[in-house]
Amino acid sequence: MTYQAIMFDIDGTLTNSQPAYAKVMAQVLSEYDKPFSAADAQATFPMAAEQAMAHLGIAADDFDHFQARYEAVMADHYQDITLYPGIAPLLQQLPTDVKLGIVTSQRRNEMESGMAQYDFMDRLAVTISADDTPKRKPDPLPLLTALARVGVQPSDALFVGDSLSDEQTAAAAKVDFGLAVWGMDPNANHQQTAYRFKQPLDILTLF
The missing domain is CATH 3.40.50.1000 (HAD superfamily/HAD-like)
Structure with a gap:
């Protein structure tokens, strides 16, 4: 067809982009005192941000801060993609x-x-x-x-x-x-x- x-x-x-994603999420999650395993990276990689936050136990009302931190850290890793x-x-x-x-x-x-x-x-x-x-x-x-x-x-x-x-x-x-x-x-x-x-x-x- x-x-x-x-x-x-x-x-x-x-x-x-998964290697860069894993690095960025590990750094952002460390700011929340939460671990981020390879299994977490595999599970959340295809998810929208809201879904990933729910999976990782981040409160929905923290979305703006979480997303802002993710984008700020990712800005230093675009060369890794x-x-x-x-x-x-x-x-x-x-x-x-x-x-x-x-x-x-x-x-x-x-x-x-x-x-x-x-x-x-x-x-x-x-x-x-x-x-x-x-x-x-x-x-x-x-x-x-x-x-x-x-x-x-x-x-x-x-x-x-x-x-x-x-x-x-x-x-x-x-x-x-x-x-x-x-x-x-x-x-x-x-x-x-x-x-x-x-x-x-x-x-x-x-x-």
Whole structure:
């Protein structure tokens, strides 16, 4: 099938950000006198900030402070975040008439700061962050909002992500899901995938 739009998650899909995430969260959690294990990093990495806070026992009413500290510490670690091999050439080689976008649980400031270094951002037709809709993934609203903005029906779109939350988002939006095997949790049990892409350039085979 040829798609009119492809939407991408960021963390674990476009960028290998988990090592930086683990460092930043460990520092921020230490300010709360809370441990942050490798298991915590694996569990919370695909979550929106509110979900991660609940998982880690951080009060919901401390959201603004927690998020501000996370963003401040992360600002010193953007150099530790790298694109997965094949992402840049994939975005350069996809047909120009295909609408490309990002749907992420990152806040807009974090997304723009972390992604500003990449030339391909000019290629994107839409970006939806956690600040742009009242609900977060796995609710379908962020993905459906992105598709509405580019004028593409869910049946003509593909969502590429690495997590169960991404898979659930696509299913709820009735959008085909492409699993980014290169960034997925190897222990996750993905059941609703139209495609399992072993490497980014495999997506080109759809065209």
